[in-house]
Amino acid sequence: MTTASASRGASTLLAHLSPVELRSAVLDGELVPLGEGFAPLDLPVTASDRARTFASTIADPRVIVADRTAGWVWGWCSAPGSLRTCVSIAARIPSTQRRRLGAREAVIDDDEHRLLDGVRVTTPLRTLVDLARHGTESDTVDLLAQGLRESGIPLATALAGLERRARLSFVRTARQRLTEAAARAALLSRC
Numbered sequence: 460m461t462t463a464s465a466s467r468g469a470s471t472l473l474a475h476l477s478p479v480e481l482r483s484a485v486l487d488g489e490l491v492p493l494g495e496g497f498a499p500l501d502l503p504v505t506a507s508d509r510a511r512t513f514a515s516t517i518a519d520p521r522v523i524v525a526d527r528t529a530g531w532v533w534g535w536c537s538a539p540g541s542l543r544t545c546v547s548i549a550a551r552i553p554s555t556q557r558r559r560l561g562a563r564e565a566v567i568d569d570d571e572h573r574l575l576d577g578v579r580v581t582t583p584l585r586t587l588v589d590l591a592r593h594g595t596e597s598d599t600v601d602l603l604a605q606g607l608r609e610s611g612i613p614l615a616t617a618l619a620g621l622e623r624r625a626r627l628s629f630v631r632t633a634r635q636r637l638t639e640a641a642a643r644a645a646l647l648s649r650c
Contacts (some may be wrong), residue, residue, distance in 0.1 A: 506532050506575060510575035516542065521550040521580040522560055523572045524636075526593060527602070529586040532575070535605045545581070545589075565589075566624060583610035584620045591621065591633035603640030614641035 482496050484490040490497040496512035496606070498504055509532045513524060527545040529534050546552055547566040557564070571585040580591060587606050590599060607617065616636050621630060 504582070506534060507576045509534070510578040510580050513542065516579050517544065517560060517578060519552065519556065519560075520577075520579065521546055521552055522556075522562055523547075523567065525565070525582055525586070526589050526629070527562075527596070530590060530602055530606060531579045532580050533583055533586060533606065535609050536602050545628045558579065566627075584612055584616065587612060587617050587637070588620045588623075588633065591617075591636045592627065592629040596638070600636055600640050600643065603636055603641035604647065606646040607637075607640055614638065617641075 481490060485492060485497065485535055490499060496515075498508055498512075499646075513528075523543050523546065524543075525545040527536065527539040528541075528543040531539050542561050544560045544562040545567060546557060546562050548564050549566050550564075552562075552607060556562075567581070567585070570582075572579045572581050580586075583606065587603060588608070590606070592596055594602065596602075606612075608612070614637060618634060621633050621637065621639070
């Protein structure tokens with residue numbers, strides 16, 4: 460059985476367990492909490508596995524996992540404190556649902572998000588651009604450095620992604636953050 464099919468099989472099994480059984484399995488050391496869900500301890504965790512943990516919470520195909528949460532899905536950081544999502548301005552979902560999901564309205568094209576096991580997630584490039592523009596945490600530059608390193612996206616490509624919508628807010632700050640992050644990523648790569 461491949462890792463992907465083992466992971467899908469485990470997800471199917473986990474879907475049939477009650478919340479009490481899932482928490483008991485965590486206490487027994489058989490499962491680990493993963494985002495909004497759980498994963499078997501003995502299987503490698505992929506971006507699809509992390510994205511899948513939000514499937515029942517989001518439950519709307521118009522909602523896209525974004526910002527630090529998307530960074531977590533791509534494996535760049537530890538679990539984010541809260542779910543962060545975005546929706547296309549054209550999607551027109553109710554304000555109550557946007558608030559519940561921490562969703563901001565965004566100008567986002569179809570090529571700026573991917574479908575991972577039924578959950579839409581911003582692409583690594585769009586995630587870098589969004590974090591550079593909107594990141595408020597003190598470790599944002601370190602997260603960007605990790606993202607640049609893990610994704611293999613060169614600084615020039617990240618800056619071009621930023622220039623795609625040069626009229627948006629915080630572009631100058633984002634450019635500085637990405638440049639600093641690329642320098643940190645280069646230092647980490649040498650170590």
